[in-house]
Structures are given as structure tokens and as C-alpha cells.
Amino acid sequence: MNEPEPLSDLARLCVHTMTTKPWSLDQAADAYARAGVKGITVWRDTLAGRDVSRSGEMLRSRGLTIVSLCRGGFFPYADRAGQLRAYEDNRLAIDQAAALGAPLVVLVCGALPGQSLARSRDQIREGIEAVLPHAEANQIRLAIEPLHPMYADSRSAINTLTQANDLALAIGSDYVGVAVDVYHLWWDPALESEIQRAGRAGKLFAYHVCDWKSPTLDLLLDRGLPGEGIIPLRQIRGWVEAAGFRGFNEVEIFSEVHWAADQEAFLARIVHSYRDHV
Amino acid sequence: MNEPEPLSDLARLCVHTMTTKPWSLDQAADAYARAGVKGITVWRDTLAGRDVSRSGEMLRSRGLTIVSLCRGGFFPYADRAGQLRAYEDNRLAIDQAAALGAPLVVLVCGALPGQSLARSRDQIREGIEAVLPHAEANQIRLAIEPLHPMYADSRSAINTLTQANDLALAIGSDYVGVAVDVYHLWWDPALESEIQRAGRAGKLFAYHVCDWKSPTLDLLLDRGLPGEGIIPLRQIRGWVEAAGFRGFNEVEIFSEVHWAADQEAFLARIVHSYRDHV
Numbered sequence: 001m002n003e004p005e006p007l008s009d010l011a012r013l014c015v016h017t018m019t020t021k022p023w024s025l026d027q028a029a030d031a032y033a034r035a036g037v038k039g040i041t042v043w044r045d046t047l048a049g050r051d052v053s054r055s056g057e058m059l060r061s062r063g064l065t066i067v068s069l070c071r072g073g074f075f076p077y078a079d080r081a082g083q084l085r086a087y088e089d090n091r092l093a094i095d096q097a098a099a100l101g102a103p104l105v106v107l108v109c110g111a112l113p114g115q116s117l118a119r120s121r122d123q124i125r126e127g128i129e130a131v132l133p134h135a136e137a138n139q140i141r142l143a144i145e146p147l148h149p150m151y152a153d154s155r156s157a158i159n160t161l162t163q164a165n166d167l168a169l170a171i172g173s174d175y176v177g178v179a180v181d182v183y184h185l186w187w188d189p190a191l192e193s194e195i196q197r198a199g200r201a202g203k204l205f206a207y208h209v210c211d212w213k214s215p216t217l218d219l220l221l222d223r224g225l226p227g228e229g230i231i232p233l234r235q236i237r238g239w240v241e242a243a244g245f246r247g248f249n250e251v252e253i254f255s256e257v258h259w260a261a262d263q264e265a266f267l268a269r270i271v272h273s274y275r276d277h278v
Numbered sequence: 279m280n281e282p283e284p285l286s287d288l289a290r291l292c293v294h295t296m297t298t299k300p301w302s303l304d305q306a307a308d309a310y311a312r313a314g315v316k317g318i319t320v321w322r323d324t325l326a327g328r329d330v331s332r333s334g335e336m337l338r339s340r341g342l343t344i345v346s347l348c349r350g351g352f353f354p355y356a357d358r359a360g361q362l363r364a365y366e367d368n369r370l371a372i373d374q375a376a377a378l379g380a381p382l383v384v385l386v387c388g389a390l391p392g393q394s395l396a397r398s399r400d401q402i403r404e405g406i407e408a409v410l411p412h413a414e415a416n417q418i419r420l421a422i423e424p425l426h427p428m429y430a431d432s433r434s435a436i437n438t439l440t441q442a443n444d445l446a447l448a449i450g451s452d453y454v455g456v457a458v459d460v461y462h463l464w465w466d467p468a469l470e471s472e473i474q475r476a477g478r479a480g481k482l483f484a485y486h487v488c489d490w491k492s493p494t495l496d497l498l499l500d501r502g503l504p505g506e507g508i509i510p511l512r513q514i515r516g517w518v519e520a521a522g523f524r525g526f527n528e529v530e531i532f533s534e535v536h537w538a539a540d541q542e543a544f545l546a547r548i549v550h551s552y553r554d555h556v
Contacts, residue, residue, distance in 0.1 A: 113492040113508045117465065150428045152465035153492040153508050159465055187395065187430035187437055214391040214431040219497060230391050230431050 003234040004241055006275060007249070013274050014039025014067045014248035016208075017046045020263045021254075025055060027263075033062040035267050039248040040064045042100060044071070044093065052099040060101065067104070067248045068206060069097040072142070074110035075127030076120040076157065083123075086110075090131040098138040104205055105135070106143050106179050111157040120157035121167075128171060136175050143205040144168055145179035150219055161185055161194035168203045180240060181208035181252065183223060186231040192239045199243025207240050209233060209278050210253045221256045225269055227277035237278060249278050281512045282519055284553060285527070291552050292317030292345045292526035294486075295324045298541045299532075303333060305541075311340040313545050317526040318342045320378060322349070322371065334379040345382070345526045346484060347375040350420070352388035353405030354398040354435065361401075364388075368409040376416040382483055383413070384421050384457050389435040398435035399445075406449060414453050421483040422446055423457035428497055439463055439472035446481045455483035458518060459530065461490060461501060464509040470517045477521025485518050487511060487556050488531045499534045503547055505555035515556060527556050 007013070015037050017028050025046040032040055040059055047055060059066055072093035077083040090105075097105050109124045111117065128142065135142050146164040147156035158164055164178040178198050185191050198204040211229030216222050226233055237249065251270055258266050285291070293315050295306050303324040310318055318337055325333060337344055350371035355361040368383075375383050387402045389395065406420065413420050424442040425434035436442050442456040456476050463469050476482040489507030494500050504511055515527065529548055536544050 116510060117467070121467075148428065149426065149465040150494070150497075153490055153494070160467075163467060187427040189395070189399075189438075189441060212431055216428070216431070216497060219428075219494060232394060 004238045014250040016041045016252040018043045039067040056101040066102045069102040073107035075124045076112045109158045117157045143179035148184040177203035177205035179206035208252045226273040282516045292528040294319040294530040296321045317345040330377040344380045347380040351385035353402045395435045421457035426462040455481035457484035459486035504551040
């Protein structure tokens with residue numbers, strides 16, 4: 001398959017607030033709008049102490065489309081209290097998404113160090129099914145995001161798109177699908193076929209981009225700007241689009257290096273790298 | 279399946295020289311023998327400047343079984359000169375294994391940053407097939423070791439046991455099999471079934487253990503002693519043994535923390551952790 005054309009405009013560019021972590025939601029909204037960014041994915045930390053509904057109005061008044069809320073999930077639990085906390089927090093995330101006007105909550109499914117992955121996976125399915133009626137009632141979709149296997153100890157027992165597709169299909173609701181993040185999945189020889197499978201099933205809810213730096217110096221906070229690493233970004237976007245995806249390309253970068261930089265200059269680099277590399 | 283019994287003796291304990299990196303081969307041999315370790319896997323750096331054949335005699339005179347030589351591989355290349363260098367180095371590794379009296383060379387297959395994984399995988403198969411006649415002539419077996427996906431950029435384009443089994447079976451020689459290392463593979467939901475598949479095909483050539491610390495602070499050099507992390511070591515050994523494996527349990531730990539410790543004390547901890555956790 002040939003690679004898709006470069007993205008000539010910013011109509012499908014979304015930036016995660018976590019990408020520009022030093023900014024408040026107001027600062028991010030103003031700067032994204034000035035830079036021509038069209039979409040925003042809101043991380044819940046930016047909503048602390050704010051009226052969520054008014055925050056949604058503020059974002060829309062800047063011309064921004066609210067793409068998703070990050071994040072729900074972390075369903076595995078050690079005891080009944082932990083289980084109830086997880087469900088309550090996910091219902092709260094759904095309420096926040098509804099108030100904000102975000103159609104989607106991204107799920108980082110969770111894992112407990114020392115608990116078997118099989119048990120965590122059972123608890124993840126059980127947790128999604130427990131909060132699903134609340135999501136459906138609020139017309140909020142849930143995207144299962146598989147995380148890189150290096151996070152299987154403590155962040156997610158769902159580590160491949162195969163697993164995420166299997167889980168979404170087993171649950172069988174129109175409100176449950178998957179999020180494809182190139183950082184977590186680029187290495188998987190089954191990636192293209194699983195993207196096709198998600199597309200055919202109508203489960204391809206979100207697409208996240210950044211890059212894998214070589215070498216990578218930190219397991220969590222050394223992601224690269226598109227073009228700084230070795231992920232075949234354009235090829236993977238081609239697979240996602242061939243599978244029918246027409247949503248936003250969401251730039252999600254966790255990086256101590258980039259957070260330490262001037263965020264206006266960093267945002268300009270994001271826009272540039274989006275045209276050149278995504 | 280029930281977990282296997284704890285290992286009550288050290289008959290199948292092998293230690294990699296890289297685990298006690300500060301020691302020379304002579305120091306390692308003396309210390310391993312004193313501690314009751316029965317097997318040794320020799321990393322090639324310890325052979326620099328030594329007569330390889332006499333080194334093998336020295337190890338056997340200490341009562342040690344030479345389990346394998348680490349490591350060959352790194353087959354992907356950017357140009358013809360790189361290809362020839364890779365083949366020459368792997369033929370040298372086979373010669374060294376034959377001189378040492380090691381029946382097996384472990385292959386870390388390699389990857390080139392920026393080259394597609396598909397192309398690297400083609401070059402890996404091509405490389406193994408190129409050196410295979412030399413391995414067969416010397417009666418040296420080759421074990422394809424899948425590496426964790428966090429090493430897919432620069433160390434190995436073979437990242438799951440599924441891929442390693444596929445490759446070994448496609449090559450179809452009795453001299454090509456796989457090495458299972460829990461550090462790289464513990465997270466994979468297909469691990470048990472792929473261990474069974476390797477066993478049925480007679481491809482299960484080696485088994486490496488250590489632990490995944492939670493949190494892990496470095497991508498390369500923060501492996502844990504068995505019991506320091508969250509890998510279900512006894513369960514995985516059960517799978518390996520149910521698949522017919524009766525070889526050594528090889529302790530392979532890369533750790534700045536443990537290398538900085540007194541190596542005699544560290545070796546005693548290895549023996550202890552082997553009985554308690556492997």
C-alpha cells in the first residue's frame with residue numbers, strides 16, 4: 001500500500017493538554033486556537049477546580065472541537081473498596097465528559113503489580129461492563145487503549161491491539177471501541193491486520209501520534225515529537241485511513257524535555273511536525 | 279495447571295557471566311563452582327585475549343557445564359559491507375562456541391533504527407540461513423531469542439515468541455530453535471500456548487530467568503533478581519517444563535545496582551532466590 005499524502009491542512013489536528021502540560025486549560029485553549037489547531041483532548045487534571053460545563057463552552061468558543069477526555073480506566077483492584085473506587089471514578093469521568101461535551105473517554109485499563117495479568121484482564125472487562133450503562137445513558141463512548149508491554153506491570157494488562165479488539169468485540173456495545181496509539185503499538189507485526197479488524201467492526205474510535213526516540217532514555221517521559229524517532233507514522237496513518245478512520249490525529253507527547261521548553265515554540269514545532277511527518 | 283515444586287537443588291542452575299559482569303571468566307568460574315552453580319553461559323566479552331579452547335577446559339575442570347555462548351545475531355544491515363560483517367561475526371561466534379565446547383549460540387537478532395521492521399525481519403531470516411551451514415557443520419545449535427518490544431528500535435525486530443517460533447519453523451533446521459527469556463515475554467497473553475508450540479516442535483532450546491521490577495527505572499540495566507519483581511516465575515517454569523524442557527534455568531540479570539554490589543554476596547543471593555522464586 002502506498003503512503004497517504006502529507007496532511008496539507010490542520011483540519012484533523014488535535015493536541016492533548018498533557019502534551020503542553022505546563023499550560024492551564026485557558027492557556028492551552030488560547031494558544032491552540034491561535035496556532036490553528038482544530039481539536040483538543042482534555043486531561044482531567046486541567047479541570048481541577050473548574051466548572052466543567054463552562055470549560056466546554058470556553059473551548060468551543062475558541063473554535064476547538066473537544067475530541068475526548070483522558071482518562072478513565074485503572075479497573076483492577078485488590079479489594080471491594082478498590083473496586084468501588086474504580087467504578088465511581090469511571091462514572092465521574094463519564095459525567096465530566098458529558099458536562100464538557102466530549103463524546104469519548106479514553107481508558108487506560110490498569111494493572112496491579114503482583115496480581116496476575118489474567119485476573120487483571122477479568123477485572124478490566126468486568127469494570128467496563130459495570131460502567132457501560134452509565135456511558136450509554138450519557139451517550140459517551142469508551143475507547144480501550146492498549147499500552148506498550150513495558151507498562152504491563154502497573155498501568156495496563158491490555159498490551160496489544162489484538163487484545164483490545166478482542167475485549168471490545170466481546171463486550172459488544174456500540175459504545176465500546178479502541179484507541180490506537182502508535183507509541184504503544186508500532187512494533188507489533190499484527191498491527192496492520194488488527195487496525196483493519198477494528199475498522200471493519202466499527203471500533204476504531206481514536207488515533208494518537210508521537211514518536212519513539214532511539215535511544216529512549218526514560219520509560220515514561222521521553223516520547224518524541226513526530227519525526228524525532230523511528231515510528232513509520234505515515235504508513236500507520238495510511239493503515240488507519242484505509243480502515244475507514246476519518247477522525248482527528250491526536251498529538252499526545254509526554255516529555256520532560258519538551259515540557260521544559262517554551263510551550264509556544266513547542267506548539268509551533270508540533271504544527272510543523274504534523275505536516276512533515278504525521 | 280498447578281505450579282511446579284520449588285527447585286530443591288542446584289542441578290539445573292546456570293548463571294550468565296554478564297550477570298556478574300565485574301568478574302573475569304576465571305573469577306566467575308571459581309565463584310560459581312564454590313557456590314554450587316552447575317552451569318555457565320559465557321558472554322563473548324569474557325573471552326577477549328584468551329585461548330577459547332583452553333577456557334572451555336578450565337570451565338569443565340571446575341565442574342561447570344557450558345550451556346551456551348552469548349551472543350550472535352544483529353543481522354540487519356544497511357549495506358553490503360554491513361551484511362558481510364554480520365555474517366562473519368556470526369561465523370566467528372559459531373567457531374568460538376565449537377572451540378569452547380558450548381552447544382548453543384543465543385541470537386539477539388538485531389534491528390536498525392529507521393529501517394522498517396519488515397525489512398529487518400527479512401534480513402534476519404536471510405542471515406540465519408546464511409550462517410546455518412557453518413553451524414550445522416560444527417554441530418552448534420542457534421537459539422532465536424525474542425526481545426521485549428521496547429528493544430524493537432535497535433536491538434531486535436523479533437519481539438514475541440510467536441514470531442520466533444514462526445521464524446524457527448520456517449527455517450526448518452534441527453539446529454535452529456528459540457530461547458525463552460521471561461523478562462522479554464512475561465506480558466504476552468500467547469506465552470503459554472507458544473511455549474507449548476515450541477516444545478511440540480522440539481524448538482525449546484533455552485530458558486532465561488530474572489525479574490521485572492515495578493517500577494523499572496532504566497530500559498536496559500535495571501533487571502531484578504528473581505523475587506524482586508512481578509513476573510510469575512514459577513508459573514512460567516511450569517509451562518516450560520510441561521512443554522518438555524529439561525535444560526538449565528539460566529539466571530541472566532543486567533543491573534547497575536547488582537553490578538555495583540559485592541559479587542560474592544550477590545551470587546549467594548542468586549542461589550537463594552533460585553530456590554525461593556524460580
